[in-house]
Amino acid sequence: MTTRRGFLACLSALFAGTRAFAAAHGRVLAYRVDAVIVLFSRPIFTRADVGEGVLYCHEEGSTEERRLRFAFAAGSRPERARGLNRFGYFSESIRAAAGGKPEAQYFGFMTRADEKNLKEAERALHAGGGGVPVVTISGELRGGSHLSRLANLDLEAGAGWSVWPQCLAASTRAFEELAPAPAAPPRKSTAETFLLTLSRLLESAEPRGETAFLYGRNPRHLVWRRSADPKASREFASRSLIEPGRTVMRFDAETVDESTNSRSRFAIWHDPQARPSLPLRIELQPRSFLRLRLEAVETDTSSLRAQMENSFDTWLGSASARLRAGL
Numbered sequence: 001m002t003t004r005r006g007f008l009a010c011l012s013a014l015f016a017g018t019r020a021f022a023a024a025h026g027r028v029l030a031y032r033v034d035a036v037i038v039l040f041s042r043p044i045f046t047r048a049d050v051g052e053g054v055l056y057c058h059e060e061g062s063t064e065e066r067r068l069r070f071a072f073a074a075g076s077r078p079e080r081a082r083g084l085n086r087f088g089y090f091s092e093s094i095r096a097a098a099g100g101k102p103e104a105q106y107f108g109f110m111t112r113a114d115e116k117n118l119k120e121a122e123r124a125l126h127a128g129g130g131g132v133p134v135v136t137i138s139g140e141l142r143g144g145s146h147l148s149r150l151a152n153l154d155l156e157a158g159a160g161w162s163v164w165p166q167c168l169a170a171s172t173r174a175f176e177e178l179a180p181a182p183a184a185p186p187r188k189s190t191a192e193t194f195l196l197t198l199s200r201l202l203e204s205a206e207p208r209g210e211t212a213f214l215y216g217r218n219p220r221h222l223v224w225r226r227s228a229d230p231k232a233s234r235e236f237a238s239r240s241l242i243e244p245g246r247t248v249m250r251f252d253a254e255t256v257d258e259s260t261n262s263r264s265r266f267a268i269w270h271d272p273q274a275r276p277s278l279p280l281r282i283e284l285q286p287r288s289f290l291r292l293r294l295e296a297v298e299t300d301t302s303s304l305r306a307q308m309e310n311s312f313d314t315w316l317g318s319a320s321a322r323l324r325a326g327l
Contacts, residue, residue, distance in 0.1 A: 026057065026305065029296055030301060047081075049080055064097065072089070072091070073087075073308070073311070086113060091107060092104055103140075104196060106139050109135065133152065134171060136175050137149070138175065141193055146191075165314075197212075197213040202277065219257075222253055222254070222255055227252075228250075229250040233246065
């Protein structure tokens, strides 16, 4: 389950350039999800357009204080994914005062999926009826202390990607009404939350490194490296996703849970000269038998922007009170 929870967090974090945003500026990017079934490390089946994703980034403020919001929502299209219903959302709200440590809150939910091999995945494809199980997380970084809570919930039958905003609202209400696992004792940390950590890394020019970050109860760190990808540069230029002559960078990373040693790998491709520098492609392997690729696509983002902006109103108001009530 750690890898699955980390999966959405990874997806939701893959964008860069916090200094690049203008005051009160936001941007939305849409993705198509393609899937590859893998057997003994070899692809045996590929299907395009099995799901969708939406990435949102926003910054406002002044030199004295900046406020940032990052959010990612993604899910499968069951009619294209042989009935498989997987979806989720993760977001983070950050306040960074000049000369002070950032404060942040995050919230997310994702469908639970325990299948570990192709046979179990096949059974999941044919399972139907009943509620939709999800895992929900809420956390905050304040005054150098990190708090987080987890809860396992069941959404009503019919919950899915096509109605993810309603599922977010239902997850938030259920998290407040039910008795989630007690919050872990607050712990002091000099690390920052995942989204902010990754955005800073993607701003830098260092070729490789290892960096601590905050997400959930266990200490975690990110091992990463970057390199130029001329082939991808030509491909994205041919699709008019970057300007001709620019070089796309590939950022390979692995999140490591220091308590369990569980790991989650991903790679992104982005134009470092773009402002903001959003991922043109995301690749990850949430299961040994499954690889996912998210490709940026052209679409009308006006309604997507409104959905992502409204999502913060759904959870942000009660997030801090909910966490601290359990202490």
